[in-house]
Each structure stands twice: as structure tokens, then as C-alpha cells.
Amino acid sequence: MKICVVNIIPVPDEYLPISRQNVENCCRRVLHPDTELAFRAPKKGMSLGTDGLEYHRNPYYEFLISGAVVDTIVEAEGEGFDAFVINCFDDPGMKQARSVVETPIFGLVEPTFFWAAQLGAKFGALVPDMPGQVSYVTKQIEQLGLGHRLIANGVRAERKRFVDSFGEALTDTRPMIERLKAQAREMVDEGADVIVVACGGLGQICGNAGFHTLDYRGALIPVVNPLTTAVKTAEMAVMMGKGLGYQTPSRVHAGTRLTPEERKRFREAF
Secondary structure, three states, X not given: OXXXXXXXXXXXXXXXXXXXXXXXXXXXXXXXXXXXXXXXXXXXXXXXXXHHHHXXXXXXXXXXXXXXXXXXXXXXXXXOOOEEEXXXXXXXXXXXXXXXXXXXXXXXXXXXXXXXXXXXXXXXXXXXXXXXXXXXXXXXXXXXXXXXXXXXXXXXXXXXEHHHHHHHHHHOOHHHHHHHHHHHHHHHHOOOOEEEEOOHHHHHHHHHOOOOEEEEOOEEEEXXXXXXXXXXXXXXXXXXXXXXXXXXXXXXXXXXXXXXXXXXXXXXXX
């Protein structure tokens, strides 16, 4: 099986090997040995560095990112991948890509929160300190019908601005992990059975640091990493589809996919 993890912004060629290795570090321990992981990134787009992190709640920025993700998936479609996973907690371009590509495509949000709901009765979510992020993720949880599983004020931002903490964590993950652990312990004290890392970038740092459980009050509290969970969900879904014959996701009410000719005509028109 071949699963492709899709980045949302371009990655310079010299950083592609380490980006792929980061994906392996996050996911390999839960995958079948025969499952291959690949990494693809848009060839064009906005590489704004850490300063660009705070544009993610800007609707026009979100629109451009979605288009870049769709183009990347469409271009990679012919490489024989069994599934794609978009590595961003906004799930940019997921619905649009599903309308043109036959291969199953997964975001991070649904696999992450529904897995957390299977691990415990109540969960808390940690997000990066970026403008609007707490309210955005809170709304995601409510739209999934899981608001009643969230502890009170259960979506909380990391206690250091993400444009600073992310760069720091690229060289030393320990300060960020210790801050997150302290917040996670507070959430457990307030009733959380499970902690969700509700961000692709934040989750990848936690995954590379091996932060998947929290030893607290004599118990190992699950810490759900979005990329690890989504990639494993994709692997499972491909196997279920092959074994049982159904489509992932269901196409019953999703409308028809565009043919290659229609895709070409639409692209030329714009």
C-alpha cells in the first residue's frame, strides 16, 4: 500500500528528505511494514516562513492554499497512491479534491476527533497560539457533533505565540513539549480522559518528539496526534474498501466527479 501525505505549502528541494523523514517518524510505528509513505508539496505557493503562520484564518489565504493542495493531489494521482492525507487541520482542498480524484482523500479533523471520542468520554484540545484558532477548532468540534465530549473551555492555545514557538521547536522540541504537558495535566484535572493535539504543525512536532501519552495520576493519558491518526485511518480505510468493496468516502449524495476532459476544460476556462 502507498499513502501520500500532502503538504499545504511548497518545500524547498533541500528540505524534502527531512520533511519525508518527519512524516515517517510520526507514523511508522503504527503502520503495517509493507505500507509505503510518500510526501508531496505544492510546486507553487506562498512560502512565508513562520511569519506566514498567522495568515491561516484569512479567507483569501485559505482559498489559495486549497487550490494549491488540489493541484498537488491531481498531479500525483497517476503515481499509484492508494490514499492521500492532507497534513493541515483546516482540511484545505479536501472536498474539492474528492470531486475530481477517485483515490480516497483524508483530512486530519474527522479521524482525529472521532478517534479521541473512542478513547475516552471527555477530551481537551491543544492548539497553536494563532489569531482565531481557539474559536475555529471549537466550531470544528461542534460541527462534528462532539461538543458534548469536550471539557469546559476545552480548546486552549499553547502558552507561547506560535510564530516564536514553532521556530524554536524545529531545533529543540523540549520547551514546547513541557508547556503542552503542563496544559494537558490541567485538562486531565478538569475531566479530560484524552488530549488532542489539534494542529498539523503542532502535531508533527509532538509526533517527532514521541509525545503520544502523558503519564499522570498513575495513568497513561492518550495524546492523539492528528497526522499519525489520519494516516492510520487511511491505511485501514483502504484495506476495508479492498476487503468489502465499498467506496471511501461514500458517493451516494456527493454528486459526480469531473472527467479528465471536464477538468481540462474548466482549467482552461480559468
